[in-house]
Amino acid sequence: MEGAPDGDTKIAVILLSGGLDSMVAAAIAREQGFVLHALSIDYGQRHRRELLAAQQIARHLGAVRHTELALDLTGFGGSALTSAIDVPKTGLTADIPVTYVPARNLVFLSLTVACAEAAGAQDIFIGVNALDYSGYPDCRPEFIASFAETARLATKAGVEGRPFHIHTPLQYLSKADIARECARLGLDPAWSWSCYDPTDEGLACGRCDSCRLRQKGFAEAGLVDSTAYAIHE
């Protein structure tokens, strides 16, 4: 978290949730030569574990800055991730999941644009991917494209001819592909955190949708997930 980029170095703002996907997206940004400015949003998650993972990832990837922004969305209600609705453990479905947070990526990307504009950065990385966008509308490529145009119109930078590039390097990757990228980039999967419902002992539950998807991805890729799970299905 030390040092500042020189004049030729391009800064990218990475929306770092602390999950596997955002970690891999951040490492891809670094591989492409960007200096990382991580942005994590504390949106009233039921578990601080995800934000601790984001701090760990930012440190391991040598981010020059890590902004943590508090945004209490619990007052809006409407999602198992921020309120008291039970997280489902009945397996994966094709519908929009109850863990959907209203307009989450619209809000988070907007904040990322504000952060990038204030930092003088034009490049934004976000770890949305194909597996997500069947369930979450704000992970689909058509949303990202429309958002980029709206962000251009919304900002001084955009109006002055410096639009934002929204990079989605995981857009068409499966969870198994992402697990392979994680290994290729030399990342320890355990730096990241995916579980929606950790045990009292602080282990990933191994049963929520997010744990299942992750375990399935590593299994399909024939790779080991070093995360400590309460159960491994």
Next chain:
Amino acid sequence: MEGAPDGDTKIAVILLSGGLDSMVAAAIAREQGFVLHALSIDYGQRHRRELLAAQQIARHLGAVRHTELALDLTGFGGSALTSAIDVPKTGLTADIPVTYVPARNLVFLSLTVACAEAAGAQDIFIGVNALDYSGYPDCRPEFIASFAETARLATKAGVEGRPFHIHTPLQYLSKADIARECARLGLDPAWSWSCYDPTDEGLACGRCDSCRLRQKGFAEAGLVDSTAYAIHE
């Protein structure tokens, strides 16, 4: 702030800053038959006065709910409204002002969509207007139109055929027109607050860009602004 709307009543979420424009936009929404759900964003303003005005307006207009959301943008830097840069008092200019907050309306409208989706509302009111959009890119009609399409793509409601309607009833009004609407709707101008730089005694300074615009508007309309100003130019 009491009571709940019946089944036939449509709720509109109004982005209520506490300024004159948002007050008039809220009253127009009410006149059109909407029940008001006010949303105010505490974004690290240097003065809480604006939020107190928003509370006052919500009460006077009989809002059924008023959500105050804390969002500390001071960590991003970049604006006289949230950081220690001096507010200019050198008169109005055509350039993007230093009071520009990076991507503010993009962020605020995104939060309003999240609030509306969680509340099951499809209608959103925002008091952007012609005077602003010469200086602030995120007040222009082309931004609003692009944002509405992005919001449709971003949300469960939009995907399921219930897109959001972004109402901008002041879009083409001058400040004098807005002062006239304020009088026509029976609103007391002093419920609202526009000053960027109040005196230690809590009076509007009468010298910042926002005070000047407001005073000029009332003067052009031949109306009295009941606000207590330190000086009146």
